[in-house]
Amino acid sequence: MKKLYILLGLVSTGLLYNCSSDSGSPEEEEPIGTVITYNANIKSIITANCYPCHNNPTTNAAPFSMTTFAETVNAVNTRPLRAAINDPINPMPEAGLMSQQNRDLIGKWIDQGLKEK
Numbered sequence: 001m002k003k004l005y006i007l008l009g010l011v012s013t014g015l016l017y018n019c020s021s022d023s024g025s026p027e028e029e030e031p032i033g034t035v036i037t038y039n040a041n042i043k044s045i046i047t048a049n050c051y052p053c054h055n056n057p058t059t060n061a062a063p064f065s066m067t068t069f070a071e072t073v074n075a076v077n078t079r080p081l082r083a084a085i086n087d088p089i090n091p092m093p094e095a096g097l098m099s100q101q102n103r104d105l106i107g108k109w110i111d112q113g114l115k116e117k
C-alpha cells in the first residue's frame with residue numbers, strides 16, 4: 001500500500017511525499033488555487049487513515065468501503081463525511097482528528113466537485 005501512494009504522489013505532483021509518519025499525511029502546504037484530485041491528494045489520505053476499517057471488506061464494524069474513487073464519492077454524497085472528519089467529539093478516524101491539512105484537502109476536494117484526476 002505504501003508503494004501505491006508513493007507512486008501516486010510521484011506521478012501526480014512530482015513531489016515525493018513523506019509517507020513514514022503515522023498519519024500518512026502529505027506535509028506540503030497546498031498553494032491557494034491548487035486543484036485537488038482524488039488520485040493526487042485524496043486516495044493516500046483515505047488509504048492511510050480510513051483503510052483500517054473502511055477497507056473492502058470492511059473491518060471494525062465500519063458500515064461502508066472507501067477503496068475506490070466511486071466508493072469514496074458515494075461516501076461523500078450519502079454520508080456526513082465532512083462533518084465526521086471535523087467532529088472533535090466523534091471523529092473519523094475514531095482514534096482522533098487528522099491533521100488540519102488533511103481535513104482541509106478533503107474539504108477543498110469536496111468544494112471543487114470531487115475530481116478524480
Ligand code: HEC
Nearest residue numbers: 049050052053060061062063079080081084085092093094
Ligand atoms: C477504527 C476504525 C475506523 C477508522 C480508521 C475510520 N472509520 Fe469511519 N466509521 C467507523 C465505524 C465503526 C463507523 C460506524 C459507526 C459510526 O458512524 O460512528 C464509521 C462511520 C463513518 C462515517 C459515517 C458517519 C455517519 O454518521 O453516517 C463516515 C462518513 C466515516 N466513517 C468516514 C471515515 C473517514 C473519512 C475515515 C478516514 C479519514 C474513517 N471513517 C476512518 C470506523 C472507522
